[in-house]
Amino acid sequence: MNPFEMVVLIVAIVAIANVFRAKYGVIRRGKGEEFRNPSTDAENRQLREELRTLKERVATLERIATDDSTALDREIERLRDR
Template sequence: MNPFEMVVAIVAIASIASVIRAKYGVVRRGRGEELIQRGPDPEAERLRAEVKALKDRVAVLERLATDGSNALEREFEKLRDRD
């Protein structure tokens, strides 16, 4: 094996190793490597629930804005009872 082939082989091995580490979530920090767990993020789930609640409220407000006055009063009462 000539030196050029050896350099290409080393670069290829290093590239493949870094792709495999990235795929499995291994991150280098300091002297060692640690595995990052990929799973549901509680903060993201909380934000999704909050966005869903806000979308529901906006839908109610849009319906209130387009309905007649009697329907408006009924919806306000429903909202007061729910909160």
Template sequence: MNPFEMVVIIVAITAIASIYRAKHGIRRDRRGNEYQVDNAENERLRHEVKELKERLAVLERITVEKENSLAREIEQLRDR
């Protein structure tokens, strides 16, 4: 393998690694440590999952309690 081919291979490997890191949102700090980027879309999805878990907890509580508390829970949900 001549030096020109070796340089081309090294550049290709570096380019592929850079594309992979950019696609998956992996960044490096000044010390060279890699970290995952949290963007606005991730935060919005986390908030949505949190809200859905809260709703699921309410529905589970409603199904377990007696019928007379069902009307009370529905009124509390309407007030939100």
């Protein structure tokens, strides 16, 4: 095998490896590689939104629990009107 054939073979191997990497969603960051799954990304977005909503609800409940009784009555009525 002459040097020209070896260079062509190495370039072909690298190109095929890049095609497989793109097909299976492997992304390179730093020293490691990780797999990216589009369905997991969508699930992560949904879970983050649910977490944000739950944090808002907990904050509202904490505010209701620590207020005095008149403020508590107003807050309950305000939440009922929503």
